[in-house]
Amino acid sequence: MSDENDKTVSLPVSYYKNGSFTEGEDIVVREAPVTLYLNDQEFVTLVCSPGELKELAVGFLCSEGVLMKRENLKSILINEDDGLIWVETAVESTSQGMFLKRFVTSCCGRGRASFYFINDTRGVTQVESGLNVTPRDIFYLSEQLEKLSEVFKATGGAHSAALCTRDGVVFFYEDIGRHNAVDKIFGRCFLDDISYDDKILVFSGRISSEILIKVAKMGIPVIVSRSAPTELAVKLADQLGITVIGFAREGRLSVYTHHKRVTN
Amino acid sequence: MSDENDKTVSLPVSYYKNGSFTEGEDIVVREAPVTLYLNDQEFVTLVCSPGELKELAVGFLCSEGVLMKRENLKSILINEDDGLIWVETAVESTSQGMFLKRFVTSCCGRGRASFYFINDTRGVTQVESGLNVTPRDIFYLSEQLEKLSEVFKATGGAHSAALCTRDGVVFFYEDIGRHNAVDKIFGRCFLDDISYDDKILVFSGRISSEILIKVAKMGIPVIVSRSAPTELAVKLADQLGITVIGFAREGRLSVYTHHKRVTN
Numbered sequence: 071m072s073d074e075n076d077k078t079v080s081l082p083v084s085y086y087k088n089g090s091f092t093e094g095e096d097i098v099v100r101e102a103p104v105t106l107y108l109n110d111q112e113f114v115t116l117v118c119s120p121g122e123l124k125e126l127a128v129g130f131l132c133s134e135g136v137l138m139k140r141e142n143l144k145s146i147l148i149n150e151d152d153g154l155i156w157v158e159t160a161v162e163s164t165s166q167g168m169f170l171k172r173f174v175t176s177c178c179g180r181g182r183a184s185f186y187f188i189n190d191t192r193g194v195t196q197v198e199s200g201l202n203v204t205p206r207d208i209f210y211l212s213e214q215l216e217k218l219s220e221v222f223k224a225t226g227g228a229h230s231a232a233l234c235t236r237d238g239v240v241f242f243y244e245d246i247g248r249h250n251a252v253d254k255i256f257g258r259c260f261l262d263d264i265s266y267d268d269k270i271l272v273f274s275g276r277i278s279s280e281i282l283i284k285v286a287k288m289g290i291p292v293i294v295s296r297s298a299p300t301e302l303a304v305k306l307a308d309q310l311g312i313t314v315i316g317f318a319r320e321g322r323l324s325v326y327t328h329h330k331r332v333t334n
Numbered sequence: 335m336s337d338e339n340d341k342t343v344s345l346p347v348s349y350y351k352n353g354s355f356t357e358g359e360d361i362v363v364r365e366a367p368v369t370l371y372l373n374d375q376e377f378v379t380l381v382c383s384p385g386e387l388k389e390l391a392v393g394f395l396c397s398e399g400v401l402m403k404r405e406n407l408k409s410i411l412i413n414e415d416d417g418l419i420w421v422e423t424a425v426e427s428t429s430q431g432m433f434l435k436r437f438v439t440s441c442c443g444r445g446r447a448s449f450y451f452i453n454d455t456r457g458v459t460q461v462e463s464g465l466n467v468t469p470r471d472i473f474y475l476s477e478q479l480e481k482l483s484e485v486f487k488a489t490g491g492a493h494s495a496a497l498c499t500r501d502g503v504v505f506f507y508e509d510i511g512r513h514n515a516v517d518k519i520f521g522r523c524f525l526d527d528i529s530y531d532d533k534i535l536v537f538s539g540r541i542s543s544e545i546l547i548k549v550a551k552m553g554i555p556v557i558v559s560r561s562a563p564t565e566l567a568v569k570l571a572d573q574l575g576i577t578v579i580g581f582a583r584e585g586r587l588s589v590y591t592h593h594k595r596v597t598n
Contacts, residue, residue, distance in 0.1 A: 079565050084589040084596075086469050091598065096588060101543055101566035117543065117566070205350050226581070227540050227562035246542065246564060276491050278510070279365055279381065298491035300510060301343050302365035302381070317490070324360060325348040332348075334355065 076100070076120040077221045077228065077244065099227035101246055104153040106130065113157075119221070119228065119245040122254050123148050126245075127155045129257025133249075133284050140263060194283065197311040199267040199291035202333050205323060207236045207270075208294055212318045215272045218242045222274065230274040231255050233264070233290075240269070248275040252284045259288065266290045277303045277314060286310045292331060294318050299326055340364070340384040341485045341492065341508065363491035365510055368417040370394065377421075383485070383492065383509040386518050387412050390509075391419045393521025397513075397548050404527060458547065461575040463531040463555035466597050469587060471500045471534075472558055476582045479536045479560075482506045486538065494538040495519050497528070497554075504533070512539040516548045523552065530554045541567045541578060550574045556595060558582050563590055 083096035105115040106127050118126055124146055131137035137159060144158040211234045221228040221244040231251035232242045241264075243254035252273070259266070266289040273281065277299035283306065285293050292313040299307075299316045304326045307314040313328040325332050347360035369379040370391050382390055388410055395401035401423060408422040475498045485492040485508040495515035496506040505528075507518035516537070523530070530553040537545065541563035547570065549557050556577040563571075563580045568590045571578040577592040589596050 081565065081568055081590065084593050086587045086589070086596075086598075087585070089598070091589075091593075096590070098563065098565045098568060098590075101564040225562055227564055246540075276510075298489055299362065300365040300491055301345065301362045304345055304362060321351070323350045325350070325355075326345065326360070326362075329348050329355075332350075334350075334353070 078224050097224045099221060099225040099246055102153055104155060107154070107156045108136070109158055110156070116247075116250065118247055118250045120150075120153075122243060122245075122258075123150060123153075123155055125243070125254040125257035125261070126250060127157055127257065128260050129253030129255065130250075131157065131159070132256045132260050133253050133287065135287075137260070140260065143260075194286045194310065195289070197267075197286065197289050197291050199289075199311075199331075201236075201268055201270075201291045202331055203236055203270060203292060203313075204333060208315060208318050208323055208332075209321065211239070211270060211272045212294065212296060214239050215242070215274065219244060219274065232272045233259065234270045234272050235268055236270070239272075240264070248273075248278075248281065249284075251275075252281060256284060256288055270294060273297075276300065277316060279303045279306055282306050282310075282312065282314070285312060291328075294323075342488050361488045363485060363489040363510055366417055368419060371418070371420045372400070373422055374420070380511075380514065382511055382514045384414075386507060386509075386522075387414060387417075387419055389507070389518040389521035389525070390514060391421055391521065392524050393517030393519065395421065395423070396520045396524050397517050397551065399551075401524070404524065407524075458550045458574065459553070461531075461550065461553050461555050463553075463575075463595075465500075465532055465534075465555045466595055467500055467534060467556060467577075468597060472579060472582050472587055472596075473585065475503070475534060475536045476558065476560060478503050479506070479538065483508060483538065496536045497523065498534045498536050499532055500534070503536075504528070512537075512542075512545065513548070515539075516545060520548060520552055534558060540564065541580060543567045543570055546570050546574075546576065546578070549576060555592075558587075 078097045079100050080095045081098045083094055084091045085094050101117050102120045103115050103117050106113045142160045147156040215230055215232045219230040228244045229248045229251045230244045232239045233255050241258050243251050245251040269290050270292040271285055271290045272294045276297045277295050279302040282303040294315045296319045299314050307327040313331045314326040316324045342361045343364050344359045345362045348355045349358050365381050366384045367379050367381050370377045406424045411420040479494055479496045483494040492508045493512045493515045494508045496503045497519050505519055505522050507515050509515040533554050534556040535549055535554045536558045540561045541559050543566040546567040558579045560583045563578050571591040577595045578590040580588045
């Protein structure tokens with residue numbers, strides 16, 4: 071789980087208010103580069119919130135389609151102080167070869183057109199789940215996400231993701247990167263062999279196509295955000311059997327796809 | 335400038351409010367893949383808001399360090415309907431070769447550690463500018479950004495960037511991607527040969543290290559956001575001579591670096 075202290079730092083700041091400046095200290099969110107070595111080859115460096123590097127590394131490799139079976143993960147070695155992670159996998163050479171092509175797809179607002187149709191159909195299947203949720207469940211879980219978002223409350227500069235059941239939060243992560251927060255969930259579930267078909271992903275950020283694809287790869291039937299979805303995310307969710315709920319706040323919500331799972 | 339109509343679409347939605355569902359239509363932000371061919375080679379596909387593809391392509395190439403001199407831009411051909419852009423440049427082979435390494439750095443919350451110290455020092459120099467701004471200027475420009483953010487107001491799913499002088503907005507762009515909005519500013523300024531040393535970038539999103547690097551490459555002395563900066567962005571801004579102003583809203587703001595430019 072998040073350790074707020076690692077993720078923030080106090081910096082000097084000049085506050086302006088009521089017409090004058092005062093010198094003070096502000097809690098600012100940290101960004102730390104972490105370099106991931108896959109099978110002794112430098113693979114990628116992620117800029118992320120410090121901590122939960124095991125979850126991040128595994129979740130990133132799952133998201134990118136490099137790691138798909140638990141038994142293919144041989145070992146993980148982490149040097150937290152220097153931001154170094156060594157992962158050893160039994161992985162088909164193709165996965166590593168295809169990485170850069172896939173990598174280009176995992177960026178903020180940047181991706182290959184083919185992404186949605188070729189590279190990342192690997193591990194993406196229709197989400198089959200009989201899960202039902204009520205608006206009351208959704209509002210309760212959204213409140214829990216807000217309560218847990220300590221880094222955001224302290225800095226205004228973090229994204230939160232919570233894997234939930236109808237009853238409450240199972241795993242919660244905060245990270246400066248929207249993708250990282252969801253990857254940490256993915257990694258934790260992969261490591262703990264958590265099933266997805268009864269889960270709900272409650273997310274602080276916009277539901278973009280890239281976030282939706284991660285949810286589809288996990289096989290989570292419902293994604294909830296207090297923010298907006300994009301058209302492409304809604305189209306993909308419709309095709310992949312995922313319920314997209316946006317603007318879940320203040321007793322309101324909008325269901326964009328597979329409404330059947332949301333019953334009053 | 336942004337064309338709201340291209341950037342949004344109406345989708346069916348089930349609204350929940352006051353205990354019951356009603357069927358309706360919602361305005362949702364669009365995500366469109368655009369493939370950029372550089373000197374007849376497929377270079378990258380960006381997922382972005384439709385429109386302003388010329389600015390996006392040029393700004394992306396400027397941000398990535400591929401395009402640094404106006405005379406190196408030979409031609410741009412755009413097929414808006416199919417999302418295809420062909421750019422011809424006179425570019426040293428190294429730039430294209432170094433692209434993928436650089437590309438990996440330009441993602442949301444993902445970057446190489448070396449990014450800040452090797453690859454992207456290309457085109458990054460200390461920002462020298464005698465520009466002074468008052469809190470009153472900043473609040474006025476922040477209000478202008480908000481007024482112009484039609485796509486955000488309609489969908490809740492876009493980021494805004496405005497290149498300003500103390501007197502008002504020069505260029506404004508909205509895009510689903512934070513990086514894209516700033517790249518569109520970069521591209522427009524490159525095409526119109528706009529000087530930066532008297533400019534202010536007013537931005538809707540968090541000031542991350544990657545956004546700060548773009549600002550540094552342009553040579554803009556002041557960046558303003560209604561949101562938070564990250565520690566790494568503040569450190570880079572301090573080193574590069576850029577004034578970082580965060581949380582500029584409701585008559586308050588926080589100056590994190592180079593306070594000398596902000597006078598009451």
